[in-house]
Amino acid sequence: MSEIPKAYNSQEVEDKIYEKWRESGFFNPDNLNLPKDKKNDKENRFVISMPPPNATGVLHLGHASMLAYQDLMIRYNRMDEKNVLWLPGTDHASIATQTKVEKIIAEKGQTKYDLGRENFLERVNKYVENSKNTIRKQTKKMGSSCDWDRERYTLDDGLSRAVKEVFVKMYNDKLIYRGDRIVNWCPRCESTLADDEVEHKDQKANLYYFKYQKDFPITIATTRPETKLGDTAVAVNPKDERYQKYIGQVFEIELGNGLHKIKIIADREVGMEFGTGALGVTPAHSMTDWEMAEKNNIEKIKIINEDGKMNASAGAGYKGLTVLEAREKFVKYLKKNNLIEKIEEVDQSLSVCYRCDTPIEPLPSKQWFVAVDQKITIKGNQYFQNKSLKEVALEVVNKSDEKNKDKIEIIPERFSKTYHNWMENLHDWCISRQIWFGHRMPVYYCFDCNLEKIKNNNLFKDRDGDEGFVTQLGTEDGKFIPAYEHLLRELEDGGKKIIDDDLEYFVDINPKKCPKCKSEKLFQNPDTLDTWFSSGLWTFSTLLNQDHKKYKTFEEWVANSPDLQNFHPTSVMETGYDILFFWIARMILMTTYTLGEVPFENVYLHGMVRDKQGRKMSKSLGNGIDPIEMIEKYGTDALRLSMIIGSSPGNDLRLFEEKIEGYRNFVNKLWNVSRYIIMNQESRIKNYEIDYENLTLADKWILEHLENLKYIVNNALENYQFSFAIDGEYGIRDFMWDKFADWYLEVSKVQGKNDVVLIYVLENLLKLCHPFIPFVTEQIWQEMGKEKLLMVEKWLKSKNEGIKLTQVNIDFNLIQGIISEIRRIKNENGISQKEKIDVVINYEIRKDLTQKDFDTIENNRNIIEALAVVKNLKIERKKEKPEGWIQFDCRVSVYVNIEDSIDKEKEAERIKKEIQEIEKYIKQIRSKLGNDNFIANAPADIVEKEREKYMESEEKKRKLEEKLKSLL
């Protein structure tokens, strides 16, 4: 049977194995052959909703690690006869994807406006189709056993309907409203951003100290002088004595752009130590200032437009300038008028867009929000009984110090503190985006109902802020088109932004006519929804019956979605801690509201993959590792192991090529262990039973450790300590390599093979390894001639409550100890391992050595002879050491005849060192045992142990001294 290759060739087998799995149909829970009671028991489900990768290109190591952890959980539970569903998909990732495509077309010198909405979206969809394919391929490469039959995409028809349904439902429940307030605006994306989509970057900035005009009594300080053109107040701390007398006064100032009324107000938020202790309030372009203005009823002047340029309110000389140009010009003005007192360099944290790094402009805008503090009662919803979204989201997640099975548990638990803290401080969530790619909001306007307003109020403004409305417009070929069509075209093709201040709107999923006047001239709000709005529905929108058109109402649809009934809530949400707020929190908000169910029962947060130095992997640093390249080089199993081992919940993981290489070796070792066993089998054993009456010590020893291994692996998996299963004490690596390969197999070569034990151990080992390294284990399984797939073999539960080591282990350790010591003596004295030497094992009855131990050694003398390479092995009682032989001790005394080759001085030195160490140790124990407090307070077994250790050490010291004397 030499057809099994010497080295495991991952390239050769992986794709074929994956095909086999896929063809078996077992990725799909509908095809699992479960006992009826298990199949129909909803409690017996195990469901993971795969966090959908963004549809923006390729998978990176972060995805690879996520797939490794999830597939491991999925495979383990599938083998354990759970009704397992792992649902894959992709996220349209509106801003990220749109930005990417914009960059691509920019290379050809195009903008999205050149293409128009429809063409641009077509371009985006083509791009997405492409990346979805790539992602699919790469996900398969990772060995992911997910159910491709249920693959979803956030822009699928069904999922899109879910988005609209939830929007309308929330609107009707007054949880979605339109509000006019200051928002985070990204001038490059030309869109709003949610609070958590804003990132902060530390940088140096100039802090300008100046007065608005010569006779103004207060000097203010700012890093953004240009915004002062929109100031309407100065805020000081109410306790600040310097400014007490001005509070409440109103000044009139002139900044070269008309008269401003500046009111002096008091606000506790103002720091007296910063700058001059006086803050120029620009309500329209600062979050803080906006709130102060709201409290104090102060006028808000918008001077910066959505394109990041100054508008007419900033003054004629400023209109059209960029923010930076305006700053330069205004500072020049201040200098010229001698108003600047000083300029200081300060540290400042600049707000930037998380997608394109552009500095954020806070500005007032009419946008749509989710009200997180609005209390509501929903019939049939266990959570919403006069509670707000925020309150429910806080309630359903365990706090870090509590354990409640009915609540979501976040692992590691420290993140539940982070979650609670964030949720408590959550503001209303801005969900409208001026992005083209995404779910368009189901908000409609009737052209006819609003016609007068449209005409009279010039409500349509173009992007430059120029106003105007025409009922008919000439096109290039000279034809005229009606206003409605013109309006639609403007909306669809971009370039114009609707300012829908006074327009009447209505919210509907798919309206055909105006509910009021029955006109069919409707136009939809061009804004799309925050991408996290749809991601927030992911765990259930993916399980809704995709054949949705049959169902008129949402409730009917839900009721007719068997997957939703069977698989929701999902079991574990496994994702990176970086999207705890973006995604986890949103899913909890949206799902508890929509279904009255939590989206998942547990959250497992993994860390980020970093390079060897702990740096983030990035293109600019060039330190990224391509998972596909690693798979080609070392195999998927090796890559998976390198991400599983060394990772713990919530902690970052360092990954580098040597590590992957190391696990390739591990995989290959398992391959060769199996190869040896399969090749040396007399015949293929199919049905077998272990003959427990006729087992050698080594047989019993390996079987005992296999039982322990089952416990270790099960325990590790149940507690999400994946790394521990392989790399921990008594883990898979220790068992497979150190115990099974290096000892048991070697012993079996000497004592004769027990094929049944070999096969039994191998099969069990493969089952335990499969969730971690599915490809190689499945391939070996096939090489063994199995008909069934290992993937659906029954999982091994542990009988143990913990690690149990019996006399068997002690006995085998005795033999191992003797062998290792003889090998060491040879090695240290320059004797070849192959050279057979004379050995006498001297045995004496002591407390810890009985006749049984003597028998053990005697019964296994062939192992000692072979593995330690010994001739004339004598096992005797109370035999004096032959003159000139070397003695060492490992529970028993062993005399070795190597006088000719021994370096006596070197050996003496070594023994002296050893004696010193043991003396130090004896001193430690003696002081412990001499301490009355220790005797009195420590548990009896600990004291007893210390006493034993003391006796042993004294004995060991005595023997070492004896040995030293004999050497000199």
Add this chain to the structure above:
RNA sequence: GGGCGCUUAGCUCAGUUGGCUAGAGCAUCUCGUUUACACCGAGAGGGUCGGGGGUUCGAAUCCCUCAGCGCCCACCA
């Protein structure tokens, strides 16, 4: 400014209710072409567990403090 995490052998990391002379893999050194595997085997060296203090019979482990690194949150302009 608030919160969290990390610091154990040259490197990457274990060490889960405080109690085996603190462990593993890689790297290093020595030896080895034993018919499963050189992607291997046999052995060896290497750490006052970041510093200081405290609690305790006993601390890598618990508490305090200092230092360094990293992350998250926050409206100090």
